[in-house]
Amino acid sequence: MDFELFKAWFTLENMMELIQRYRSFGPVPGILLPMLEAFLPFLPLFIFVMANASAFGLWLGFLYSWVGSCTGALLLFLLIRKYGRKRAFSFILKHPKIRKLMDWVDDHGFGPLFLLLCFPFTPSVVVNIVAGLSKINIYQYMLAVSIGKMVMIFTISFIGYDLHSLITQPYRTAFVFLVIFILWYVGKRIEVRLNKRVEKGDNVEKESEMELKKGRSLHED
Structure with missing residues (x-):
């Protein structure tokens, strides 16, 4: 199957139909998909x-999505923490931006992880991999994941709970799109700041190396 067609299949209608088809398995489909x-x-x-909130209701849908997403994040974190420094993942460790992000997470801990995971447009897989490679305590990590994803998933669940009212009540639709835009914008600003910090760290490191080389040259002369 073509990859783009595969991605295009994951629409809200198809996911709601999938959850309803396997409703006899209880919360399993609702937890497994976010995981x-x-x-x-x-x-x-x-x-x-959104599909979970529509299929199971606001609170159960939120709970299943939150449990699944947090469980998946923890499993990925543990896998990276255990095997991330093996030879098979050495290319990740050698990437300069990954190294800088790891150092940044080591220095700041809970705060940046919590903020990043509050926003649905943050690439959480990157955050989880970096956290797994860093030295952050697993309890700090799980606290950041559980609270950050709670904020993010409840916001999306609230949007998906009553899609009909989004169509029949234009002011609510406008509010929802405003919230999505704010989440997207803040997430992008955090991403930009992270990139600037990484680039700044790269520049400082390069300047230090140049100063060191210059000092060696003067010493040799």
């Missing part, structure tokens, strides 16, 4: 959460 997204970042978490 898979932690390992396959091209899957639309936003759609999964």
